[in-house]
Amino acid sequence: MGSKLAAAAVAALALLAGCAEKPVEGTAQTVGDVGGLPVTHFESGPKAGAEDAQLDVENADNGEMDQLAINALADISEFWTAQLPANFDEEFKPIKRIVSYDAETSPVQICGESTKGLVNAFYCQLDDTVAWDRGTLLPGLNQQFGPMAVVTVLAHEMGHAVQFRLGEKSNINNTTQTIVKEQQADCYAGGFFRWVAEDNSEHFRISTGEGLNQILGALFQIRDDAGDVFTKPGAHGSAFDRVYAFQAGFTEGVKRCARMDGKEIQQRITELPFSQQDRNQGNIPVNGRHLDLLKDSLDKAFEDTGAQPPEFTTSGAECANGQATEPVTFCPDENTVTMDTGKLNELATPPARNQQGMDDSRGIGDFAAFAEIGSRYTMSVQQAVGASLDDANAGLRTACLTGAWAGFASEPHEGEQNQLRLSPGDLDEAIAEMLSPRSLIAANVRGEQNFVGFSMVEAFRIGYANGSKDCTQKYG
């Protein structure tokens, strides 16, 4: 976050939300509903006993990673063989060239260039090729996020193959910005994963609970750096934007993806550069001054509810009756938000980018800490309007209301000389925070989390885009 002089920051951040409509659709509402599918818990990955697919792959070593990729491509192709005629009145023509390489020991020529040192997977339109690095990329993804992360990357690349096959029907031409193509590819991948989640895939299965959590974690990992701009050539999007695109395809189907065009992206994309006021990559400490600004921001965001704002105390995250949800607790009897600023500052301090991941390190970034405090603040708002603080929907309602505050804090407000404002990377910190097992953003008053990453992230985004009224409607 940044605390900045409003006037100077307005120009740079007006795009973030401004007054433009932020279109968000989706059907997932209430607990137990993942884009219209039930929550499931089982181990995701290759199906036991499924026969390996056979595809002609150049330069393959036919090891475990190649076979995983081949099985994925076979299923993704099967998906598109049915979906292209059904949704776009087009036949799906198979990929001309499929290539496996090892960026270190076995590079190849694709698109007129060598893949030496290219730790990546990609689609090349020139010779209609899908290629992957079996040496570093696929084993790395497999190790960190499981085999379905490998499938995700290939589904994304096949999304590019599909969008070029569709051309105008996918709103694509020679002048289309990279970010539009990337958002579509993430969206098409989401469409494929719904088909997998509905158990249509021959080789893979995925649960809508932990299974999709892993995919969102992988999308988080391959996000652009905070401060990158969406207009830059090669921009793939922030984690917040990438997860949105994936969820849109999952929830609404592949026709939705084809509708993503430059105009829509311009309106809703959140990936923006740092402004001059954003020092230290936009991270500020949790201290007295910033807590005052935070409370002021939250008070204003929820002013129209008429709720009596809670007080903040910083002598430990505990209530008089002993209830505690580290590092910050809402105490219903006293209407206070109590916190441990030492622990919050640990959370507010991110590790270096090369050490980031969804591992045990608790440090994420300042917004993760501020959003946790914000989430406990919304407990006070919910209590004031008579909502339950621990019914089944309390966690998602809390995430949605915390998102509503984030949306409020992303916009300039008149007459405010000094206000807390979102800075690049903040929304991604919210995603990382919600996917972490100890998150409070989507937790009830006792700190019990929803655990379904897909639903939590969606609830936060609905609040961010649509404001608090939608939270009570959808998660009432």
Ligand SMILES: [Zn+2]
């Ligand atoms: Zn791409």
